[in-house]
Amino acid sequence: MQELEVDVAVIGAGTAGLGAYRAARTHGKRAVIIESGPYGTTCARVGCMPSKLLIAAAEAAHMLEHAAGFGVHAGATRIDGAAVMARVRSERDRFVGFVLEGVDAIPAEDKLRGHARFTSPHTLQIDEHTLVRFQTAVIATGSRPFVPTELHNVGPNVIVNDDVFEWTDLPKSVAVIGTGVIGLELGQALSRLGVRVTMYARGGSVAQLTDPVVRETAMRVLSEEMDIRFQHLPLRATQHGDEIELTMRTTAGDEVTERYQYVLCASGRLPNVDMLGLECTGLELSPRGIPLFDPRTMQCGASHIFIAGDANAERPVLPEASDHGRIAGDNAGRYPDVRPGLRRAPLTIAFTEPNVVALGRSYRELSGEGKPAFAVGQVSFHNQGRSRVMLQNRGLLRVYGEYRTGKFLGAEMIAPRGENLGHLLAWAYQCRLTVKEMLDMPFYHPVIEEGVRTALRDLQANIDKGVPPEPPGPDRTPGI
Amino acid sequence: MQELEVDVAVIGAGTAGLGAYRAARTHGKRAVIIESGPYGTTCARVGCMPSKLLIAAAEAAHMLEHAAGFGVHAGATRIDGAAVMARVRSERDRFVGFVLEGVDAIPAEDKLRGHARFTSPHTLQIDEHTLVRFQTAVIATGSRPFVPTELHNVGPNVIVNDDVFEWTDLPKSVAVIGTGVIGLELGQALSRLGVRVTMYARGGSVAQLTDPVVRETAMRVLSEEMDIRFQHLPLRATQHGDEIELTMRTTAGDEVTERYQYVLCASGRLPNVDMLGLECTGLELSPRGIPLFDPRTMQCGASHIFIAGDANAERPVLPEASDHGRIAGDNAGRYPDVRPGLRRAPLTIAFTEPNVVALGRSYRELSGEGKPAFAVGQVSFHNQGRSRVMLQNRGLLRVYGEYRTGKFLGAEMIAPRGENLGHLLAWAYQCRLTVKEMLDMPFYHPVIEEGVRTALRDLQANIDKGVPPEPPGPDRTPGI
Numbered sequence: 002m003q004e005l006e007v008d009v010a011v012i013g014a015g016t017a018g019l020g021a022y023r024a025a026r027t028h029g030k031r032a033v034i035i036e037s038g039p040y041g042t043t044c045a046r047v048g049c050m051p052s053k054l055l056i057a058a059a060e061a062a063h064m065l066e067h068a069a070g071f072g073v074h075a076g077a078t079r080i081d082g083a084a085v086m087a088r089v090r091s092e093r094d095r096f097v098g099f100v101l102e103g104v105d106a107i108p109a110e111d112k113l114r115g116h117a118r119f120t121s122p123h124t125l126q127i128d129e130h131t132l133v134r135f136q137t138a139v140i141a142t143g144s145r146p147f148v149p150t151e152l153h154n155v156g157p158n159v160i161v162n163d164d165v166f167e168w169t170d171l172p173k174s175v176a177v178i179g180t181g182v183i184g185l186e187l188g189q190a191l192s193r194l195g196v197r198v199t200m201y202a203r204g205g206s207v208a209q210l211t212d213p214v215v216r217e218t219a220m221r222v223l224s225e226e227m228d229i230r231f232q233h234l235p236l237r238a239t240q241h242g243d244e245i246e247l248t249m250r251t252t253a254g255d256e257v258t259e260r261y262q263y264v265l266c267a268s269g270r271l272p273n274v275d276m277l278g279l280e281c282t283g284l285e286l287s288p289r290g291i292p293l294f295d296p297r298t299m300q301c302g303a304s305h306i307f308i309a310g311d312a313n314a315e316r317p318v319l320p321e322a323s324d325h326g327r328i329a330g331d332n333a334g335r336y337p338d339v340r341p342g343l344r345r346a347p348l349t350i351a352f353t354e355p356n357v358v359a360l361g362r363s364y365r366e367l368s369g370e371g372k373p374a375f376a377v378g379q380v381s382f383h384n385q386g387r388s389r390v391m392l393q394n395r396g397l398l399r400v401y402g403e404y405r406t407g408k409f410l411g412a413e414m415i416a417p418r419g420e421n422l423g424h425l426l427a428w429a430y431q432c433r434l435t436v437k438e439m440l441d442m443p444f445y446h447p448v449i450e451e452g453v454r455t456a457l458r459d460l461q462a463n464i465d466k467g468v469p470p471e472p473p474g475p476d477r478t479p480g481i
Numbered sequence: 482m483q484e485l486e487v488d489v490a491v492i493g494a495g496t497a498g499l500g501a502y503r504a505a506r507t508h509g510k511r512a513v514i515i516e517s518g519p520y521g522t523t524c525a526r527v528g529c530m531p532s533k534l535l536i537a538a539a540e541a542a543h544m545l546e547h548a549a550g551f552g553v554h555a556g557a558t559r560i561d562g563a564a565v566m567a568r569v570r571s572e573r574d575r576f577v578g579f580v581l582e583g584v585d586a587i588p589a590e591d592k593l594r595g596h597a598r599f600t601s602p603h604t605l606q607i608d609e610h611t612l613v614r615f616q617t618a619v620i621a622t623g624s625r626p627f628v629p630t631e632l633h634n635v636g637p638n639v640i641v642n643d644d645v646f647e648w649t650d651l652p653k654s655v656a657v658i659g660t661g662v663i664g665l666e667l668g669q670a671l672s673r674l675g676v677r678v679t680m681y682a683r684g685g686s687v688a689q690l691t692d693p694v695v696r697e698t699a700m701r702v703l704s705e706e707m708d709i710r711f712q713h714l715p716l717r718a719t720q721h722g723d724e725i726e727l728t729m730r731t732t733a734g735d736e737v738t739e740r741y742q743y744v745l746c747a748s749g750r751l752p753n754v755d756m757l758g759l760e761c762t763g764l765e766l767s768p769r770g771i772p773l774f775d776p777r778t779m780q781c782g783a784s785h786i787f788i789a790g791d792a793n794a795e796r797p798v799l800p801e802a803s804d805h806g807r808i809a810g811d812n813a814g815r816y817p818d819v820r821p822g823l824r825r826a827p828l829t830i831a832f833t834e835p836n837v838v839a840l841g842r843s844y845r846e847l848s849g850e851g852k853p854a855f856a857v858g859q860v861s862f863h864n865q866g867r868s869r870v871m872l873q874n875r876g877l878l879r880v881y882g883e884y885r886t887g888k889f890l891g892a893e894m895i896a897p898r899g900e901n902l903g904h905l906l907a908w909a910y911q912c913r914l915t916v917k918e919m920l921d922m923p924f925y926h927p928v929i930e931e932g933v934r935t936a937l938r939d940l941q942a943n944i945d946k947g948v949p950p951e952p953p954g955p956d957r958t959p960g961i
Contacts, residue, residue, distance in 0.1 A: 005763075044926065049927050050866070050927060053867065053870045053927055054870050057551060057870050057872065058551035058552055058553055059870050060719075060871075061544060061547075061548035061550075061551040061553045062548070062551075062553045064541060064544040064545070064548070065544070065545060065548060065553060065555050066540070066542070066547055067541075068541035068838050069543045070541075070568075071537060071538035071560045071564075071565060071568060072538055072560065072562070072564030072565035072566075072567070072568055073538055073541040073542045073545060073558070073559075073560050073561070073674075074559045074560070074561060074564075075545050075556060075558055075591070076516070076555060076556025076557035076558055076559070077556040077557075078553070078554060078555055078556055079556065080552065080553050081552045081553070081554060082552070083551065083552075084552030085551060085552035086552075087552070087776075088550075088551060088552055092870065095546045096866070135700055146919065157541075194553075196621070241740065262916045263655075270667045281511070284879065298570055310857055313511055318925075318926075319926040320904070320923065320924060320926050339487055344923055345921065345922060345923040346922070346923050347923075348925055349925075349926050350924045350928075360487050360923075363745040365835045386530070386576070390530070390534050390537050390541075390572065391537050418898075418901060419487070419927075420925065421898060421901030421902075421904075421905075421929075421930070422901075423925070424905055424922075424923070424924070424925065424928070424930050425901075425904055425905050425908060426899075427922070427923045428908065428909065428923070429907060429908065431921075431922055431923065432912055432914070440824060441823055441825065441911075442799060442826070442907070442911055443800065443825040443840075443904070443907045443908070443911065444829055444904070445525065445798075445800055445829075445830050445903070445904065446529055446799040447529050447530060447533055447902065448796075448830075448901075448904070449901075450904050451557040
């Protein structure tokens with residue numbers, strides 16, 4: 002077995018790992034980056050980019066169907082599934098190519114291939130070929146889709162998101178298990194592209210929403226165009242030829258059996274921390290097996306090991322993986338002089354239509370025990386001027402504010418152009434603006450941002466009313 | 482002749498006038514609002530709203546044509562001009578209806594109908610029926626389209642934007658005179674809806690752009706889908722049956738004659754201040770005949786007369802008319818205790834596709850004599866990730882920053898989702914953020930806002946380089 006001595010060992014060459022490697026190198030340290038799978042990030046290969054490509058095609062198909070509302074009539078529309086998937090794959094390959102160029106630019110001696118596992122707090126074994134002794138390490142091993150045990154070992158037509166982007170044509174039918182961000186994005190896109198889609202949700206969750214009022218609106222709005230069945234759990238599945246016979250059980254105990262060409266598991270992702278030999282590191286682990294870490298520094302306890310990206314399950318989205326990686330790599334390079342890095346206002350977006358967006362502090366977090374009461378303002382997009390002009394007048398935005406200071410605290414929404422409104426509001430949150438200061442900002446006309454203004458005016462009016470006499474319980478909607 | 486004594490006389494019942502009337506009334510003053518034309522604002526009747534309705538139909542038509550790029554084929558598309566215009570008019574009527582409800586809510590004794598002209602600094606004559614003596618007045622008379630003298634008295638098929646929204650079907654062909662915001666919005670929309678459109682520009686201006694680099698990109702991008710002829714002046718026009726024979730002369734002296742069903746004059750708007758008897762007020766006038774006023778208070782000189790909205794030609798767009806009106810009415814009501822009102826960061830948007838947007842301080846303003854040099858950063862949207870995913874990868878954003886302070890100064894762009902990026906940047910400008918602070922804000926992935934980040938990084942790099950050795954002249958692009 003080869004032996005190697007390095008300053009910094011980075012495990013995983015995804016977004017977080019590449020960022021960590023580069024940041025560690027700026028300190029002039031000898032660093033290696035270890036990858037067991039194909040190069041190319043989750044984002045570029047099977048995540049953000051290919052899903053957005055599929056969604057762009059789906060939005061075009063959707064517009065064809067709905068243009069008649071403007072007096073513009075598509076003829077006999079035809080969705081060329083092979084062409085749709087060819088564009089998705091070729092543009093995906095282009096994005097992956099940029100990542101690979103970055104990997105190519107890393108000196109060969111800094112790249113190790115194979116599965117890494119800790120054999121002591123300062124050693125990693127790579128497959129059976131190399132032992133790496135390190136001063137500091139960054140765990141950036143990413144995540145993988147969770148597949149419910151009932152769907153294990155059924156056959157090739159039980160799939161995960163990764164498989165979708167290898168299709169060379171669109172399938173006839175898909176059951177999507179899970180209504181998180183990935184399930185909803187893919188389910189709606191496939192449905193708009195003419196695939197028969199059934200979405201199954203264990204409970205009543207909708208993407209990342211925690212505000213029950215927004216969630217209820219989202220359930221209704223998304224159900225208007227899609228077959229979504231809440232309170233359904235997978236019971237069993239069998240492969241029959243090129244189909245899956247899927248039996249779901251409702252929480253009421255009823256069983257439903259249907260056949261689909263594919264069953265797509267999108268019921269969450271698991272951080273890849275279970276095959277790392279973490280027991281040899283002495284790190285304290287969470288009940289999920291993830292090392293406890295400081296989100297300002299990415300440091301695991303007071304140790305010389307850092308954890309970044311999906312692997313730490315803090316906010317498993319690309320921009321955070323990128324920030325995590327930079328902070329972890331910087332601290333691994335400067336250890337023991339560990340410093341807090343830049344963390345930004347939380348912002349998550351599901352690119353469904355309308356977009357599902359949460360930013361700042363969530364409704365659930367604000368409603369938690371021991372927290373002060375907060376005021377809420379809201380706007381429905383049903384009669385919002387510009388949204389109606391564009392025939393995109395579906396959705397609801399709820400904004401949160403602090404009674405005492407008048408500060409803007411956060412928002413959750415399902416809204417047209419929600420991705421853009423989300424940036425506007427997340428920046429305002431990071432600037433620590435008050436709701437009054439936000440109302441003093443420019444709002445053009447006619448724009449969807451005017452809907453934000455309506456919600457903020459409502460919020461300010463509720464802030465001005467002051468804390469309601471009884472503090473709101475978890476089942477009450479405070480402030481409105 | 483009837484005589485009336487009031488505290489505040491508001492001339493004009495558009496956006497600015499209605500706002501001024503309401504603001505004056507909050508001081509408990511007796512106010513009247515005088516209108517000579519039909520009720521309903523420029524915005525709702527012939528401006529923002531109906532143009533955006535036409536544009537929404539045009540974007541649907543455009544998507545049908547371009548969906549094939551995603552593998553989605555529209556078949557033989559049919560644009561039902563009557564249906565397009567029916568939706569534009571009926572939704573327009575709905576928006577006008579909201580304005581009329583507001584007018585109806587004003588007590589009858591506060592509303593005067595007829596043309597108002599000053600007969601002294603404290604009297605207005607309304608047609609020949611009423612003399613109004615007032616303590617203070619607000620001029621909120623709006624603006625009207627400018628029609629070049631060569632196109633006067635030609636016939637019914639020389640039209641202005643107001644006429645477009647009375648159409649019951651789409652015409653076969655239109656010559657648009659002018660490439661300002663209105664000309665470009667209507668010209669592109671009609672062109673996308675299958676109307677043969679030629680756009681003629683006197684010089685090389687594109688909407689509100691002052692940055693020569695952005696303007697050049699805009700000329701190229703918009704010309705890719707439209708027949709735009711710069712450096713053309715109207716020479717003469719003749720009505721032949723239901724067509725206009727239009728002769729234009731190039732600045733090189735060549736003459737071009739073509740026939741169109743309509744010639745649409747969109748070469749600017751004139752403030753309605755020329756028939757007001759301003760000579761009887763003693764107010765000092767600008768060379769254009771507009772009373773000199775303070776943009777913080779809307780007060781004309783040190784007088785008891787205020788001017789708001791398009792009439793003062795400061796920023797003739799709806800959100801400003803609304804702010805102007807509120808400030809002017811408030812000060813008319815509290816006179817002589819005149820106070821500065823809330824002015825927001827400048828933001829103007831042309832809802833072409835891509836959007837043309839300017840915000841903060843313009844390139845022209847920053848390049849003016851005696852101003853310090855400024856740094857520029859830019860991004861092309863040609864290879865911007867998400868823009869390309871959506872096949873909307875056309876355009877350019879240029880951002881400006883101050884060398885000494887690192888503060889963000891403004892931006893001009895032709896960009897996908899420019900209306901949304903414009904709000905984000907205008908808010909940042911109003912918050913007086915530095916470019917570094919903006920780069921610390923959240924940017925999700927993959928979003929068009931990441932293009933903004935690229936431009937800001939470029940700007941920060943140029944700020945860090947410091948002022949170039951020779952101060953940039955008007956024909957040099959500083960900082961890049």
